[in-house]
Amino acid sequence: xxxxxxxxxxxxxxxxxxxxxxxxxxxxxxxxxxxxxxxxxxxxxxxxxxxxxxxxxxxxxxxxxxxxxxxxxxxxxxxxxxxxxxxxxxxxxxxxxxxxxxxxxxxxxxxxxxxxxxxxxxxxxxxxxxxxxxxxxxxxxxxxxxxxxxxxxxxxxxxxxxxxxxxxxxxxxxxxxxxxxxxxxxxxxxxx
Amino acid sequence: xxxxxxxxxxxxxxxxxxxxxxxxxxxxxxxxxxxxxxxxxxxxxxxxxxxxxxxxxxxxxxxxxxxxxxxxxxxxxxxxxxxxxxxxxxxxxxxxxxxxxxxxxxxxxxxxxxxxxxxxxxxxxxxxxxxxxxxxxxxxxxxxxxxxxxxxxxxxxxxxxxxxxxxxxxxxxxxxxxxxxxxxxxxxxxxxxxxxxxxxxxxxxxxxxxxxxxxxxxxxxxxxxxxxxxxxxxxxxxxxxxxxxxxxxxxxxxxxxxxxxxxxxxxxxxxxxxxxxxxxxxxxxxxxxxxxxxxxxxxxxxxxxxxxxxxxxxxxxxxxxxxxxxxxxxxxxxxxxxxxxxxxxxxxxxxxxxxxxxxxxxxxxxxxxxxxxxxxxxxxxxxxxxxxxxxxxxxxxxxxxxxxxxxxxxxxxxxxxxxxxxxxxxxxxxxxxxxxxxxxxxxxxxxxxxxxxxxxxxxxxxxxxxxxxxxxxxxxxxxxxxxxxxxxxxxxxxxxxxxxxxxxxxxxxxxxxxxxxxxxxxxxxxxxxxxxxxxxxxxxxxxxxxxxxxxxxxxxxxxxxxxxxxxxxxxxxxxxxxxxxxxxxxxxxxxxxxxxxxxxxxxxxxxxxxxxxxxxxxxxxxxxxxxxxxxxxxxxxxx
Numbered sequence: 001x002x003x004x005x006x007x008x009x010x011x012x013x014x015x016x017x018x019x020x021x022x023x024x025x026x027x028x029x030x031x032x033x034x035x036x037x038x039x040x041x042x043x044x045x046x047x048x049x050x051x052x053x054x055x056x057x058x059x060x061x062x063x064x065x066x067x068x069x070x071x072x073x074x075x076x077x078x079x080x081x082x083x084x085x086x087x088x089x090x091x092x093x094x095x096x097x098x099x100x101x102x103x104x105x106x107x108x109x110x111x112x113x114x115x116x117x118x119x120x121x122x123x124x125x126x127x128x129x130x131x132x133x134x135x136x137x138x139x140x141x142x143x144x145x146x147x148x149x150x151x152x153x154x155x156x157x158x159x160x161x162x163x164x165x166x167x168x169x170x171x172x173x174x175x176x177x178x179x180x181x182x183x184x185x186x187x188x189x190x191x192x
Numbered sequence: 193x194x195x196x197x198x199x200x201x202x203x204x205x206x207x208x209x210x211x212x213x214x215x216x217x218x219x220x221x222x223x224x225x226x227x228x229x230x231x232x233x234x235x236x237x238x239x240x241x242x243x244x245x246x247x248x249x250x251x252x253x254x255x256x257x258x259x260x261x262x263x264x265x266x267x268x269x270x271x272x273x274x275x276x277x278x279x280x281x282x283x284x285x286x287x288x289x290x291x292x293x294x295x296x297x298x299x300x301x302x303x304x305x306x307x308x309x310x311x312x313x314x315x316x317x318x319x320x321x322x323x324x325x326x327x328x329x330x331x332x333x334x335x336x337x338x339x340x341x342x343x344x345x346x347x348x349x350x351x352x353x354x355x356x357x358x359x360x361x362x363x364x365x366x367x368x369x370x371x372x373x374x375x376x377x378x379x380x381x382x383x384x385x386x387x388x389x390x391x392x393x394x395x396x397x398x399x400x401x402x403x404x405x406x407x408x409x410x411x412x413x414x415x416x417x418x419x420x421x422x423x424x425x426x427x428x429x430x431x432x433x434x435x436x437x438x439x440x441x442x443x444x445x446x447x448x449x450x451x452x453x454x455x456x457x458x459x460x461x462x463x464x465x466x467x468x469x470x471x472x473x474x475x476x477x478x479x480x481x482x483x484x485x486x487x488x489x490x491x492x493x494x495x496x497x498x499x500x501x502x503x504x505x506x507x508x509x510x511x512x513x514x515x516x517x518x519x520x521x522x523x524x525x526x527x528x529x530x531x532x533x534x535x536x537x538x539x540x541x542x543x544x545x546x547x548x549x550x551x552x553x554x555x556x557x558x559x560x561x562x563x564x565x566x567x568x569x570x571x572x573x574x575x576x577x578x579x580x581x582x583x584x585x586x587x588x589x590x591x592x593x594x595x596x597x598x599x600x601x602x603x604x605x606x607x608x609x610x611x612x613x614x615x616x617x618x619x620x621x622x623x624x625x626x627x628x629x630x631x632x633x634x635x636x637x638x639x640x641x642x643x644x645x646x647x648x649x650x651x652x653x654x655x656x657x658x659x660x661x662x663x664x665x666x667x668x669x670x671x672x673x674x675x676x677x678x679x680x681x682x683x684x685x686x687x688x689x690x691x692x693x694x695x696x697x698x699x700x701x702x703x704x705x706x707x708x709x710x711x712x713x714x715x716x717x718x719x720x721x722x723x724x725x726x727x728x729x730x731x732x733x734x735x736x737x738x739x740x741x742x743x744x745x746x747x748x749x750x751x752x753x754x755x756x757x758x759x760x761x762x763x764x765x766x767x768x769x770x771x772x773x774x775x776x777x778x779x780x781x782x783x784x785x786x787x788x789x790x791x792x793x794x795x796x797x798x799x800x801x802x803x804x805x806x807x808x809x810x811x812x813x814x815x816x817x818x819x820x821x822x823x824x825x826x827x828x829x830x831x
Contacts, residue, residue, distance in 0.1 A: 077440075145455075
């Protein structure tokens with residue numbers, strides 16, 4: 001099976017297993033039984049480092065470079081931000097728990113509120129809990145492959161803040177973001 | 193509603209929050225655990241899922257909550273509540289395992305994910321719609337087969353006609369005396385054992401078809417309501433903001449598709465920026481008149497074409513009838529003559545849309561969205577008027593002709609239309625995509641790869657489904673044939689898409705599209721079918737010599753006779769009462785319609801009121817935050 005097709009097959013299996021994991025997230029035996037597929041993917045990224053046996057809770061983290069080469073993330077312009085939002089140390093290295101967290105939020109069964117929270121984190125490049133103008137400019141660059149002129153970028157970002165900023169502080173808080181996506185019915189469908 | 197001002201207060205005083213958290217941190221978690229422990233299990237699971245914490249933290253909280261629950265139940269001294277809880281947990285686990293297996297059985301789940309990844313959500317919505325129609329047809333087929341066809345097998349008459357291969361295309365000949373058509377069904381009450389349970393074929397036929405249409409109506413209504421409620425908020429309020437933050441399709445993982453999406457977004461943003469710059473452009477009076485004149489002419493041309501197509505179909509079908517009245521001959525020429533009408537109808541349905549899209553290019557629409565909607569409207573008008581003229585021909589001319597079994601004739605016509613439409617769909621795929629790709633990559637390089645034409649394909653599906661619904665009364669197994677057709681179409685379209693097409697350059701608003709598809713399926717298509725079936729059941733006289741309603745004055749007369757029989761049984765007097773006072777009474781329907789109109793008007797007023805409220809609150813937020821900033825500055829200056 002070509003690796004892209006394998007990726008989707010895994011994603012389908014993962015999405016349902018993740019729901020189970022969400023419900024019964026308790027012991028490592030459950031982890032091993034029902035998430036062998038996820039663990040297999042984690043292991044195959046770095047077979048020398050990741051042990052097959054997780055009962056002793058080893059402290060293994062994979063660096064960002066390995067994870068952003070996964071077929072599901074490789075072409076995504078926001079891949080670094082996605083991995084950083086789920087990494088506990090903030091630098092992009094994911095332990096297995098973080099890895100499972102990431103796929104659990106990105107599966108099709110995660111609740112909308114959770115997806116909104118993480119989407120906000122992904123677009124917030126400087127991690128100050130606000131989407132300010134600089135964050136919007138970086139987002140726009142990633143979305144259009146840096147082909148717009150500086151004036152056009154500034155103009156678009158100003159319009160966005162003008163439209164979505166409810167309380168007039170010049171940047172988008174989480175409430176503004178949530179209000180905006182509540183008017184976009186495609187958000188859930190597009191966000192994995 | 194009060195949260196917005198509170199959040200603003202929170203933001204302005206966020207210096208104080210860390211101190212609060214440090215002092216109240218542990219209390220906050222205890223409160224959380226306490227509140228989670230007092231929820232029901234389902235609510236607790238959902239609340240834990242919604243928490244934006246890491247898995248480890250969620251696990252800790254969940255363990256604490258479980259400890260809290262067992263402590264509480266130990267206080268109440270109940271051993272059996274623990275057993276019950278254990279039983280509930282294992283039951284839920286079993287249920288989850290079962291649902292996991294059902295998930296694996298979902299048809300084409302992997303294929304749909306791959307299509308979504310390579311081509312985006314808009315092309316995916318066509319395949320999702322096709323799968324939905326396929327499920328609907330499987331349901332229709334099972335109902336009809338179970339309740340009408342299987343009992344008929346027990347009372348089947350022998351078939352004396354011979355089978356030649358051509359019947360598959362014409363539906364006549366051998367198939368006339370099979371369960372495929374209305375004419376074969378008996379009007380008797382079938383009973384295998386003497387004085388045993390009997391099965392009244394007349395009632396079975398009419399009630400199965402009736403209840404099936406009611407169920408379809410409810411399914412369509414609920415699907416439409418679900419899509420409307422999700423999409424009613426998508427106004428043009430935050431066009432730019434939505435475009436930037438909400439339209440990136442994270443499902444796509446193909447490199448080419450991602451680059452195309454980026455280029456797309458780039459073009460859109462550039463277009464909207466240039467629109468901003470020429471917003472203040474006033475059309476002169478002459479230009480406006482010219483535009484309106486062009487639009488009028490284009491509409492006249494398209495409506496004229498539709499009328500001409502209908503006239504052609506009408507005259508062709510009158511000729512068709514003359515052919516049938518001459519009697520059935522088994523030679524090749526008369527078989528081929530039977531296929532002329534379906535082929536011409538399908539040709540008109542395939543070629544005229546190209547004329548419409550050429551007209552659309554001539555008119556200069558203000559937005560591409562307008563162009564798409566106008567083209568879809570024109571195509572729908574064309575297809576529905578052709579179906580309408582065919583129904584008129586069937587119900588007014590065939591039904592009153594002197595043929596032996598007019599319902600079977602209509603059933604055969606519909607069978608041929610469905611089959612030829614299916615063949616044209618496959619040919620359309622071949623010419624429209626495969627050959628176009630060959631031309632675009634070898635002969636005429638600047639054309640490039642073709643795009644998957646979503647609008648045209650969806651209208652084809654809706655047309656096929658309309659024909660199937662009309663044909664259910666005359667040919668109960670038609671949904672089975674359509675089911676096989678849709679199955680094959682899915683595979684052919686998928687292979688053609690993957691090999692020949694490129695991802696779409698225009699970005700469609702997917703949610704609005706799905707709403708429009710289901711709405712088109714409901715409004716001209718399903719309601720039209722209901723009216724046609726209604727006229728057939730209530731007004732037309734069934735044929736004397738064949739079918740389950742032979743000899744009656746109308747198909748509905750079977751229900752009338754049944755109610756008469758029921759009147760003599762005291763146990764079923766309530767059924768008779770409901771029939772006389774509710775179903776066949778006009779007053780009841782009048783009162784029902786009035787109540788529905790009043791409720792609709794009230795809901796509409798509530799929506800208007802809420803919109804005004806939202807505007808007021810928005811203004812309030814701006815004012816409140818300004819007020820707080822002013823107060824803060826004054827206090828700071830004074831200190």
